[in-house]
Amino acid sequence: MIATRNEVLRLTDELVRVKSVVDTPGEIDAANKLYAFISSIPYFKERPNQLIQSKTVDDEFDRYNVLAYVEGTKDVTNKKTLILMGHLDTVGIEDYTNLEDVACSPTELMERLKDELLPDLVKEQLLSGEWYFGRGVLDMKSGVASHLSLLKYYAEHPEELSGNLIFFSECDEEVSSKGVLSGLKDLKKWKQEHGFEYIGLINSDFVAPLHEEDVNRYIYKGTVGKLLPSFFITGAETHVGSSFEGLDPNYIAAELTRQISYNPDLCDRHLGETPAPPVSLKQTDFKPNYTVQTALSAYVYFNFFVQSWSPKDVLNKLVEQAEIAFESAVNSLNKRYERFCEISEQPYKPLPWKPRVILYEDMTKQLKQEHGEQFIQHMISFKSELLQDKSLDTRMFAARVVEEEWKWMKDKSPAIILFYSSLYSPCLDLTGKDDKEVNLEAALVEAIETIQPEYAHPIVTKNYFPFICDMSCVAIKDDEEGIRAVTENNPGWGTKHYVDYQDIRDINVPAINIGPYGYDGHKRYERMEIEYSTVVVPKITKEVIRRLIG
Structure with missing residues (x-):
């Protein structure tokens, strides 16, 4: 447990220290950092073709996704493939005002915050030593760090996989989803080249209390859709x-x-x-x-x-x-x-x-x-x-x-x-429409039952991630008439704005969100609970992996 906690916390800290505000060159720095780390893993040193840094398409900004995959050796004929996804971009840091210079430096930020007049709950959590502060620690670099630690583990133990595991870190989640939409093309290419059968996707965006008295830690079996x-x-x-x-x-x-x-x-x-x-x-x-x-x-x-x-x-x-x-x-x-x-x-x-x-x-x-x-x-x-x-x-x-x-x-x-006038993000849910959905939900239920006794607070599933996330871009249930309502009523369609919804249909993978827990995403006191985010999240995720492709 301690080894996992320390590794995920260290990776979180390293990723947070790269200021990767969306639509800035910092997104490139974050991709470079991630690519360099994965490249250093012996498995990928021996198999460099299983790691790519892929430029986004039809994008006015220069930025990249990072994708890697581990092939299981328990059953080399099994093409079932599970995707771990998370974004590295963050919102801006202007809200930190006088602390802007340390917004992406967790240790220094937490020390400076001790001299601030803080709300009672923020002060209590800061002084407890069980919470980590900084831009991106919650949304969602600790989630990426959890996935990264699992990628490293399975790269060291491919014999535990009967199937394949893909790590997919995308850019531009906070504005236009150019990252995930571009990454779909890489996933399609790998599907065609290697015969991957995508059976599920685990996103790791942050979760938070739904009201003041809420002590639940939520795992979401889908996400809301969004229109503008x-x-x-x-x-x-x-x-x-x-x-x-x-x-x-x-x-x-x-x-x-x-x-x-x-x-x-x-x-x-x-x-x-x-x-x-x-x-x-x-x-x-x-x-x-x-x-x-x-x-x-x-x-x-x-x-x-x-x-x-x-x-x-x-x-x-x-x-x-x-x-x-x-x-x-x-x-x-x-x-x-x-x-x-x-x-x-x-x-x-x-x-x-x-x-x-x-x-x-x-x-x-x-x-x-x-x-x-x-x-x-x-x-x-x-x-x-x-x-x-x-x-x-x-x-x-x-x-x-x-x-x-x-x-x-x-x-x-x-x-x-x-x-x-903007991107349509489809809603996504698990309702048992096919075997992939049934198996993913069953694996999640069993994973929670296994890990819950080790953690004090209730781990609860809900159907819809209540914010906006890139899970919306990996599956779609709208028919052609629904999509036509978007394309025919967007004045910028085909010029300023375009989405290849066929790419989404071609992947169409059921998705869940197992993410870090905390408060104040997109706010000055953004913070994550260390135990849940660095220990419980990777454990539950690993249990789901084991049940689907273990």
Whole structure:
């Protein structure tokens, strides 16, 4: 136990000390560090072709995944293959403020934290010596370290494997999942070259308490899916001195946010579990500078978790929500106008605005019918030019495309245009759909039963990892209609944004998450519990491996 603890903690520390903030050159440094470590293992010195540092594809950043595999010798004819996956990138370190210089140096950080005024729980855990602090210790370099220790163990003991074990450390988990999506191509290549039969994947992203009194350590048998429904809102401009003569799109945007954000009716409850409701991640207008004219357009997008709903289901639900919000905004505006007329002693006449919600694919189809090749060629040129602006992410790129297409609309009365503007991450669950799912779940249950007596706190399984992780990119249950709702309603599809969902279908491996336990992922006091993260996690993972390919 002590040997495992010390090794995983040491590897965690070494990985954390490489500042690998997503979308920075630090991601390369982390991949280099990992590659060098695995290269030093005698097994891979003798078999260098079983280790690769693979560059991401279709990526504006220069970064790499690291993949390696051990071939079991207990039964060389067995092609069953289990994948251990984890990401090495982290979020930024700006939240550490005065401690930013030691954010990636756990020992130094913990010493400096002792001089800070800390919340009671943070102080208690810091002084106990049983918790480890620093950016990435929880999310999720300790998880990668656990997998790395197991890769090293089986590289030293391939005779214990009846099958094959793949280690897959991906980059860019925190933003665009370019790492895992690129890595799928390497997994497909190995599948074709070596006949690997992928029977399961174990991710090692962090787990955390679900509420203040929660003492459970969770293992997840799948993950929530994620969509980014986006709304381009047009109004009718007017001088602020005649405000009721126009319709401010920000007013509609505010009502739309009130209607959708935190709305429990938009929680996709499934298998007895409920994900977090939608919440706004951006709300802005497109006025470039100050004038006394109201804005021409506004833009809002929301995080939206799914567990059973398809992308098409979500669009249908949000069209309805947008219509409710638009009508509510018009009604409240009329009431305010009526009251204004009353106190200003002016005659009241109902305002002319009517709710109008348009699905992006319907708008584009209409514009192609009305303007034909002229519109099509214009938009091809517009997108090509827009791609040169590297400051635009996929979300703002999509909004600018919608803004440009709107200029071609003959009817420019106020409207809400609904579309998707970012990556669709499918939901994933274990429901016994096939033998692979049945076997993976059975192995997990038996592993927990074996290890639980050694650990004080309850180890509990749940169906859906409640955050966002790259497990979403290794299997998919959506049909073609569901995926079409994504591709046809993303204005940047095929230019700024593209996902080869066939790559996911070709791998389509059931996945679970056995990850480190702690608090404050993505926050200043990010920390992991050492015993669970460095001892229990690798033990449970090893038990699952043993039952599937041992």
